[in-house]
Amino acid sequence: MYTIKKIVDKEEKARIADEILHMLPDWFGIEESAQEYIRESKLMPFLVAYEDETAVGFLAIKETSPYAAEIYVMGILPQYHRSGIGKQLFDACYQWCREHNMEYLQVKTLDYSNEDTNYAKTRCFYESMGFRPMECFKTLWDEWNPCLIMIQAIR
Template sequence: MTIEVVEGRSASDTRRILEALPDWFCDPAAIDNYVEATDDPRYESMVAISPTGPVGIALSRRHFHEAAELHLIAVDPGARRSGVGRSLVERVASVLAADGCSLLSVHTVGPSFQNEPYAHTRAFYRSVGFTPLEEHDGLDWPGPTLILVRPLQAADREEDVR
């Protein structure tokens, strides 16, 4: 699948993709919050576009000059396991590293909560260079949240991900 990752915002595509992923995004209020963040200028937004249209979204937020958070990444079910998520992460990392950011973090459901879809999510994050840092209960939801981190290096600045 040919994918181009570009800076852009599309609240309607964010909603469409999240609603198509009920194993991860089943809370309507959470979906509304992510859709709202898509239009919030405090978040950088990347969109993965295939020949048929947008198939992925990534939102990141810079907390400090040196550190940012991958706030959201979601890929349309029909495009999963085709490199879209990896392309989004690499593009986010590249843009952040080029601007002097040295650390990217992400939060997800922790491993002490038995859930197969989130086990796949954690495996994906590890496959794109994130390392588990710590797990906390009640951080983003009542259950366990795993914080993963990825150092951004000169190699990330040289990525030309499309």
């Protein structure tokens, strides 16, 4: 079991996001995109999973409307994948959504039409958390990275 904490200090958010995202080149290997995630997530609710004093994963929540939120970015150090951290971060995010009267939670990820095995695992994780595919936007990011929006209702 890991400890989940909400971080409010912008520089601490940036440091944690930077360290973790740069350990995940298979997901965040485009430096311009990684820097955007780091910069933007400083302004959002930011949850961190700790093992002792070490940040091993994080999740940033973007409010997209008064009724909906998005998992803007989530990263977990590779050696901690499949250890339950993603579920703990998701559970804390879901609870945040309930506390803030959100009705829907969404996430954007690479569409099924792209055969990347890492993103296939990502989609399986989100499906196991209750997300369902809503729509693919083939050129939202670019034609090589079709964006799948997955959603779920907050109950």
